Amino acid sequence: MMTYDGFDFSRYMIVNDIGRPLMPPQVIQSMEITGRHGAYFLEKRHAPIVLPVEVTLHEDLNMSYMEMKRYIAGNLNKKEPKKLIFEDEPDMSIHAIITDNTEIDDLLKAGTTTLHFYCPDPFYYAIEDEVFTFNGEGSYDFTRAKGNEESEPLIEIQGMNSGGVITLKTDHSEINFEGALNSGETLVFDSHFMTAYVLQVDGTKRSANNDIDSLDFPILAVGANNVTVSTENASVSTIRIYARSRWI
Structure with a gap:
């Protein structure tokens, strides 16, 4: 079939x-x-x-x-x-x-x-992918069980920022976001397309590429991974990682 x-x-x-x-x-x-x-x-x-x-x-x-x-x-x-x-x-x-x-x-x-x-x-991609959700800023360990190749995840961060910094750090990368993030909006890091944007309340996207200090987007290993989200004069309520697990 x-x-x-x-x-x-x-x-x-x-x-x-x-x-x-x-x-x-x-x-x-x-x-x-x-x-x-x-x-x-x-x-x-x-x-x-x-x-x-x-x-x-x-x-x-x-x-x-x-x-x-x-x-x-x-x-x-x-x-x-x-x-x-x-x-x-x-x-x-x-x-x-x-x-x-x-x-x-x-x-x-x-x-x-x-x-x-x-x-x-x-690459072959998982039809039912692994999604990891964490509440609030902090350091989180998680394990990719699917796939046999490094993956290019999509990471969503919900929170607020006005004049502060939201930092996303993984085992091999770090990105600082200094743009505006209002209530109800979601900051998105898309490693596959190497782009960052803010998903606004009405569903439209606002580019955030000029608000980040690096294009070194996160890559997830097969097995153990770590993600750390920290803030300075900002807040984070939810972190969601879509692994985009894949095989060669």
Whole structure:
């Protein structure tokens, strides 16, 4: 079974094989210096992946085979990557979009093809994610039980600030916020998009990027983590951490 952008394809096709790599392609950046052996390692990152999914289309009783092919094509055609879920891993999803050719080998009222899903973000994300909630400022330990890779969390802080400082500190980062935070508003740090904003009472967002002193956004490890929120002439009532747990 395969679900794409909320549409269950099990009624129209059988998934025969999924070409999932053990890891995404690894991109290594290094620097060579004339006269020295080897190279200096700079960084490693995960490249996008392509998932080949071999499927068999079978006729549906409510439409002809050709009508069904058009119907399937319409549900696969997206303008941007959407959530893709496979039956053997129902607790995680990856964002994907169809790429390459999708020619079908037809045999009577059935056909086989390989769908190539391009995944610009090579991570699988937990469908039911871990959320950690703490009351008031302080230092808090918590454990990420899901995923096998560092995650880029979304952290919400509710409180008030007018001329003071709210400090968010994790094991490897620290950000100071000096902007205004009114009653009922929520300060948000989004590590995935490397942005900070204030969610206002009416639901609109107000950028807070100019009110923070660092773009070193928090990263959560698999397992044990710590977050510390402190204030100076400000107050904090609630801290909520959406882990965005993920797997390679």
